[in-house]
Amino acid sequence: MLFNSYQFIFLFLPIVVLGYFVLGRLGRTAAVVWLVLASLAFYAVSRVDSLAIILPSIVLDYAIGQALERLDESRSRMRATLLGIGIVANIAFLGYFKYWNFFLDTANLVFGTHIAFCSLILPLGISFITFQKIAYLMDVYSGQVKGVGFLNFLLFTLFFPRVVAGPIVHYQEVMPQFDRSTIRWVPTDIAVAICLFSMGLFKKVVIADRVGDFANPVFAAPLTGEPVTLLAGWIGALAYTFQIYFDFSGYSDMAIGIARIFGVVLPMNFNSPLKATSIVEFWSRWHITLTRFLTAYVYTPLVLNLTRRRMAQGKPVLRGRNTRMSAILALIGVPTLVTMAISGFWHGVGFQFIVWGLLHGVMLTINQGWRTLRPRFWRHQKSHDLIMTPVGFGLTFVGVIVTFVFFRASSVSAALSVLRGMAGLNGVTIPYAIGSRLGGLGAWLERVGVTYDWSSGSQLVAAGAWLAVLLVIVLAMPNSLELLAPYRPALDFQGPAEASDGRSLWDRLRFIDIVQSRLGPALVATLAVAGVLGLHHASGFLYWQF
Amino acid sequence: MSADAGHFIRSWVITCALIAAIIAAAAAAVDPYLLFNMPRVKGFNDKKPSVETQERLMKAYEVIRAAPNGLILGTSRVALGLDTAHASWPARARPVYNLGVAGADPLTSYRYLQHVLAHRDLTVVVLGLDFEYFLVGKKRDLSAPLAFESYLTVDRDGRPDPNRRWYHLRDLAEATLSLEALGDSIATVAASARGETLDMSPSGNLSEAGFRRETEELGSAPLFAQRNLYNMRTYRGRTFAQNSAGQADAPALADLRAIVELCRARGIQLELFAQPMHADLLETLDLLGAWPAYESWKRELVEIGRSDARGGGRTVRVWDFGGYDQFSTEGLPAGADRRVHLRWFWEPSHYSKALGNIVLTRIFGGPDTSYGVVLTAETIEPRLAAIRERRKAYRESHPDDVSRMRAIYDSASR
Numbered sequence: 022m023l024f025n026s027y028q029f030i031f032l033f034l035p036i037v038v039l040g041y042f043v044l045g046r047l048g049r050t051a052a053v054v055w056l057v058l059a060s061l062a063f064y065a066v067s068r069v070d071s072l073a074i075i076l077p078s079i080v081l082d083y084a085i086g087q088a089l090e091r092l093d094e095s096r097s098r099m100r101a102t103l104l105g106i107g108i109v110a111n112i113a114f115l116g117y118f119k120y121w122n123f124f125l126d127t128a129n130l131v132f133g134t135h136i137a138f139c140s141l142i143l144p145l146g147i148s149f150i151t152f153q154k155i156a157y158l159m160d161v162y163s164g165q166v167k168g169v170g171f172l173n174f175l176l177f178t179l180f181f182p183r184v185v186a187g188p189i190v191h192y193q194e195v196m197p198q199f200d201r202s203t204i205r206w207v208p209t210d211i212a213v214a215i216c217l218f219s220m221g222l223f224k225k226v227v228i229a230d231r232v233g234d235f236a237n238p239v240f241a242a243p244l245t246g247e248p249v250t251l252l253a254g255w256i257g258a259l260a261y262t263f264q265i266y267f268d269f270s271g272y273s274d275m276a277i278g279i280a281r282i283f284g285v286v287l288p289m290n291f292n293s294p295l296k297a298t299s300i301v302e303f304w305s306r307w308h309i310t311l312t313r314f315l316t317a318y319v320y321t322p323l324v325l326n327l328t329r330r331r332m333a334q335g336k337p338v339l340r341g342r343n344t345r346m347s348a349i350l351a352l353i354g355v356p357t358l359v360t361m362a363i364s365g366f367w368h369g370v371g372f373q374f375i376v377w378g379l380l381h382g383v384m385l386t387i388n389q390g391w392r393t394l395r396p397r398f399w400r401h402q403k404s405h406d407l408i409m410t411p412v413g414f415g416l417t418f419v420g421v422i423v424t425f426v427f428f429r430a431s432s433v434s435a436a437l438s439v440l441r442g443m444a445g446l447n448g449v450t451i452p453y454a455i456g457s458r459l460g461g462l463g464a465w466l467e468r469v470g471v472t473y474d475w476s477s478g479s480q481l482v483a484a485g486a487w488l489a490v491l492l493v494i495v496l497a498m499p500n501s502l503e504l505l506a507p508y509r510p511a512l513d514f515q516g517p518a519e520a521s522d523g524r525s526l527w528d529r530l531r532f533i534d535i536v537q538s539r540l541g542p543a544l545v546a547t548l549a550v551a552g553v554l555g556l557h558h559a560s561g562f563l564y565w566q567f
Numbered sequence: 568m569s570a571d572a573g574h575f576i577r578s579w580v581i582t583c584a585l586i587a588a589i590i591a592a593a594a595a596a597v598d599p600y601l602l603f604n605m606p607r608v609k610g611f612n613d614k615k616p617s618v619e620t621q622e623r624l625m626k627a628y629e630v631i632r633a634a635p636n637g638l639i640l641g642t643s644r645v646a647l648g649l650d651t652a653h654a655s656w657p658a659r660a661r662p663v664y665n666l667g668v669a670g671a672d673p674l675t676s677y678r679y680l681q682h683v684l685a686h687r688d689l690t691v692v693v694l695g696l697d698f699e700y701f702l703v704g705k706k707r708d709l710s711a712p713l714a715f716e717s718y719l720t721v722d723r724d725g726r727p728d729p730n731r732r733w734y735h736l737r738d739l740a741e742a743t744l745s746l747e748a749l750g751d752s753i754a755t756v757a758a759s760a761r762g763e764t765l766d767m768s769p770s771g772n773l774s775e776a777g778f779r780r781e782t783e784e785l786g787s788a789p790l791f792a793q794r795n796l797y798n799m800r801t802y803r804g805r806t807f808a809q810n811s812a813g814q815a816d817a818p819a820l821a822d823l824r825a826i827v828e829l830c831r832a833r834g835i836q837l838e839l840f841a842q843p844m845h846a847d848l849l850e851t852l853d854l855l856g857a858w859p860a861y862e863s864w865k866r867e868l869v870e871i872g873r874s875d876a877r878g879g880g881r882t883v884r885v886w887d888f889g890g891y892d893q894f895s896t897e898g899l900p901a902g903a904d905r906r907v908h909l910r911w912f913w914e915p916s917h918y919s920k921a922l923g924n925i926v927l928t929r930i931f932g933g934p935d936t937s938y939g940v941v942l943t944a945e946t947i948e949p950r951l952a953a954i955r956e957r958r959k960a961y962r963e964s965h966p967d968d969v970s971r972m973r974a975i976y977d978s979a980s981r
Contacts, residue, residue: 208572215579227746453793454784475793478784537571542578549579550586554746 022066024275025225025552025559033063037181038282045204052204056176056283063181064145071144078114082107082154083174086161090168100162107158115151118143123370146185148367152314153178157192159318166192173199182279186272186564188290188310194512198285210281212536213508217278219545220501222552224271230560232267232491235260235484236429243435249442250450250474256484258443261429262422263491266295268563269308274501277511288313289502289511295495298413300384300420301392309513315360323356342396349390357389358382368428373436377427384420454478504535591743599751601625602742604632607769614758617751618767619777622646622668624738626771627679627718631686633770635664638683640676640826641695643669643773644842644916648923649693651770655924655931660691665771672700673822675715680826682719684833685727692830693838693930697916698864698889699798701819702805702857775920778913786905791847792975794914798851799979807860820867827871827883838930839872840886840939841865843922846896846961848915849889850972853958861889862951869942885942886930887950891957892938894922896965 022029037059045052065072085107092100116124122138129136144150157177160166169177169192177196178184239257242249249257273290280287294307304312328338331352337345339352358379365378399405423440430436441447453473456463506516535541598605599617602624607613618625630638637660639649646667656663666679676694683689717734721727728734742748758764765777782790808817823839830837852861865887872885889895900907911922929939940950962969 208576212572212575212579215576453789457786457789475796536575542575543582546579546582546586550583550590551746553587554590554744554749557741557745558747 022063023559023561024272024279025222025556025562027556030222030553030556033059033066034279041283042204042206049199049201049204050172053172053176053199056180057172060176060179060181060184064179064184067145067185068142070142074118074142075144075147075150078111079150079154079175079178081110082158082178083169083171085110086158086166086169086174089158089161094164104158104162108155111151111155111158115147117141118147120366120370149183149185149187149189150178152189152311152367155318156189156314160192169196180280180285182276182285183287186269186276186562187308188273188276188288189314190288190310194288195285199283201284204284207284209508209536210284213505213510214278214281215549216505216535216541216545217274217281217501217510219549219552220504221271221274221276221278223548224267224274225562226271226552226555226559228491229264229267229271229563230555230558232260232487233264235487236264239439240429240431240435243438244431248447249439250447251442251445252449252451252481253476254439254442254447256481256488257439258422258426258429259488260484262295262425263488263495265425265428265563266495267491270501272562272564281510286509286512289514291500292502292514293495293500295418295421296414297417298410300381300388300417303417303421304381304385311364315364319363320356320360323359324352327352327356339393342394344393349386349393353389353393354382354386357385361385371432373427373430373433376433376436377424380420380424380427384424448472450474450476452476452478452481455481499533504533507534508536587744590749594743594748594752597752597755598742599748599755600738600742601629602738608759610759612755612759614755614762614764614766616754616758616765618773619765620747621751622767623715624718624742625767626666626668627682627715628738629769629771630664630666630679630683631720633662633664634687635662635683635770636660636689637663637691637693638680638689639663639665639667639693639695639771640671640680641667641842642671642697642700643667644697644918645693645695645923646771646773647775647778647913648918648920649695649772649927650920650923651768651772653924653927655928655933657691657931663691663770665768665773667695667771667773673819673826675713677822677826677829678713678716678719678723680829681721681723681725684829685720685725688833689835691836691838692826693840693927694826695840695842696823696868697842698852698857698861699802699805699916701807701817701864702802702860703808703817775913778917779908782908782913783905786900787908788899788901790914791845791899794916795847795851795972795975796979798848798915799855799976802851802855802857803979805857807857807864820871823868824871830883837883838886839868839883840926840930841868841889841942842916843888843895843911843918843926845912845915845918846891846965846968847972849891849895849958850969851915851976854972854976865889865942865951866947869944869947872942873944884930886939887942888926888929888939890950890954891961894918894925894938896961898965898968 022033024030037056040055040059041052044055061072064075085103089100089103089107092103094100118141121141125136125138128134157166157174161169173196176199177190177192180195183190236257239249239253240261242253270291277287277290288310290309292306292309294303297303297306331338331348336351337348339348359382361378361382362375363378365374365376365381368374368377395405423443426439426443427433427436430439449471451466451471451473453475455478456466456471456473459466502510502514503516506514535545595603596605597612599612599615600621601615605612615625637651637656639645639651644667646665646669649665649667651663651665664683666676666683668675668679671679673696680692716722717728717730718738719728720731758766763776763779764774765780766774768774785793827837827839829835852858868885872883894911897909897911899909910919912918925938940946942950
């Protein structure tokens with residue numbers, strides 16, 4: 022069941038909310054049981070066989086967690102073994118259901134075998150649920166989580182607002198929020214929830230689904246052998262960047278908003294990533310809870326391990342601006358590439374996702390290496406910031422768009438085909454309907470090698486208008502969390518710092534309180550109604566496929 | 568802060584309800600999809616440009632209200648070219664409704680015919696046939712209901728569709744409370760205020776304004792070039808299917824036979840006609856190697872007409888307007904003036920109302936102008952031979968056009 026569906030908005034959600042607050046009068050347990058049942062129903066409606074697969078794995082993780090809790094700290098080897106079993110079991114579970122056929126396909130390709138594919142069900146949200154459970158086991162292992170009941174564990178794992186695509190949370194940051202003596206309707210929570218859900222619905226239904234129409238034909242072209250030309254390639258790549266941006270941002274807003282109805286504040290997952298002035302900053306703004314997970318459980322342990330090894334071997338390690346290149350490659354490059362390759366492969370089945378991850382790994386390594394070494398040869402911070410902030414923004418923006426081509430394309434070769442077009446290797450064409458009206462400019466364009474094609478001129482104008490407006494929104498407008506900053510819309514979210522008295526129009530916009538502003542209800546209602554009006558063409562969230 | 572939040576929630580709920588109500592009321596008043604039978608007020612909502620995307624929905628409702636005795640079926644070519652108000656229509660066929668819809672294969676025509684016959688009897692049906700729709704390309708599952716079928720009253724067996732009531736509610740909701748309806752309502756008002764626009768008349772005729780606009784944007788020759796390239800890419804690789812015995816076996820032929828049988832069973836005069844095509848499209852078919860199939864297709868049409876006669880009915884006539892003649896060989900304008908367009912064709916497959924009028928005149932008893940031949944077992948081969956002869960003559964007299972088409976074919980093959 023999609024958040025952006027009539028069934029969810031007008032049937033499922035109202036029943037669950039009503040049941041929660043009515044049963045909440047009987048006590049916390051009744052309300053939690055109700056939420057668990059609702060979450061099971063939400064998951065089962067999507068695919069009941071998914072539930073049959075995922076539930077045993079949840080029970081297994083709970084059992085391992087219980088055993089870890091009971092084992093004395095002194096039996097560290099046993100505890101570590103148990104944790105290892107839990108992690109391996111989770112990865113094997115994910116590997117089997119999500120990647121088994123990919124492995125078979127790759128084996129067939131490499132060894133020339135003809136092993137038949139298995140008919141496997143891909144449980145909904147398996148990638149997110151797996152990471153969620155691994156985070157739980159790690160937290161129990163480190164002693165941060167204790168005394169978890171099975172009911173709470175079920176709710177933690179399957180809580181319907183975030184079961185399919187996150188945010189990926191830690192047990193202790195969410196579950197204590199359910200430990201309230203009274204369950205009551207808090208108008209502020211509801212108002213914040215309405216704002217987030219309305220904005221999210223609008224982003225998904227009105228923006229993401231529609232701008233995606235400009236990207237689809239470009240990425241379909243390599244499949245039919247149609248060459249992608251320069252302008253079409255860039256429009257397709259930019260349109261897809263905006264599609265996935267608004268799709269995932271919209272989903273995150275809706276997930277955080279729905280949880281807020283029940284008084285639960287989820288962690289921030291998305292914070293205007295395209296405003297980033299470096300790729301490191303981009304990853305601290307895009308899919309924040311995944312970055313947090315991979316940093317904590319993959320990147321940092323790898324860096325520590327490699328650092329210890331190098332120290333033991335007497336090799337140089339990271340030492341600020343005096344760091345050697347070999348240390349940068351070994352202690353920044355290797356862990357970053359490994360982490361991002363895992364991130365890419367986690368996102369989707371296919372080499373194109375690994376390439377996407379590796380490219381981001383390379384960009385992150387360069388960025389981190391630059392940060393480490395830059396003070397050695399560019400000491401003046403102000404001049405550096407003055408020049409490198411816009412340069413960094415431009416490089417990051419283009420890098421993100423270009424690498425998203427791999428994320429969207431159906432294969433590495435299809436991605437390369439689009440990139441070839443974006444590089445101008447398939448020529449530069451514009452619609453005849455436009456080119457033939459450009460007069461002198463048209464003649465000049467022809468002289469420099471631009472040719473005409475029969476694509477629709479009005480479609481190109483529409484794409485240009487859409488992309489220009491969305492560019493302004495993603496780069497200049499305050500985001501949904503900033504608009505709700507006074508109400509703590511998400512965990513870990515720091516609102517913009519208060520500005521001085523002499524506020525510009527722009528500052529006033531940034532500090533607008535959408536709940537208290539006079540036009541707030543009308544603005545949010547317009548977004549909500551527009552979102553609902555677009556529901557009959559609803560499509561799934563891009564991140565739900567992962 | 569809690570009081571502010573309470574105020575926010577109340578205001579939000581009320582505003583949502585108000586906005587939704589206003590949009591629904593406005594969409595119903597403008598009635599872009601013709602679902603509410605609102606009067607067409609000049610300058611406000613008299614034009615219906617939404618026919619470009621919602622034609623199947625609009626005509627499914629409008630045709631029932633129009634209560635026609637005569638019906639035009641086929642693709643956008645008949646929707647554009649055949650005029651329901653033309654003087655040649657016999658009295659018993661009036662009022663006539665033009666139920667041609669864009670991309671309608673014979674199955675679509677059959678389903679719309681069933682839909683109309685579930686409501687009323689008909690006296691005359693004119694069905695325009697496009698050879699391209701009998702070519703088999705990508706496999707598609709025709710057993711599952713197609714999207715447009717939910718607009719129709721009966722299922723494929725002619726029984727009332729039990730889900731129709733729900734579909735009707737869905738149609739009403741989508742015609743009032745959807746972004747598309749909102750956008751189309753605005754477009755309807757804007758187009759009505761503007762005047763000259765793509766439009767659908769109350770009897771289902773498409774206005775020629777859409778093609779006039781396209782022609783003025785691109786120019787006639789470029790528009791032909793664009794469509795020729797499109798046609799070559801679209802029809803390349805498609806075949807006129809044959810069974811193991813070498814007989815034509817396209818699913819569309821079975822659907823056509825179903826139309827013939829339905830008309831015979833209901834005592835309806837059926838006029839089938841192979842539609843006029845510009846010489847560019849005929850050349851396209853030949854370049855793609857489909858000319859023998861085009862001739863086989865016409866022979867199949869004769870067979871279908873004969874089988875009807877053998878079944879006791881003599882209600883079907885098969886006309887052929889497809890060939891090299893004074894209309895289809897009209898040359899493209901050479902100048903750069905975008906306002907100049909052909910008299911008989913808007914592009915290679917869509918003919919003008921002017922030519923459509925000649926077709927109707929010929930079908931309904933006009934003088935034999937040597938344009939349009941009734942295909943029978945006796946006339947088919949001489950007719951095919953005559954077309955081949957005229958093709959030869961055309962190519963000798965139009966070498967530039969032949970090489971122009973060859974160049975497009977080469978670029979489509981790259």
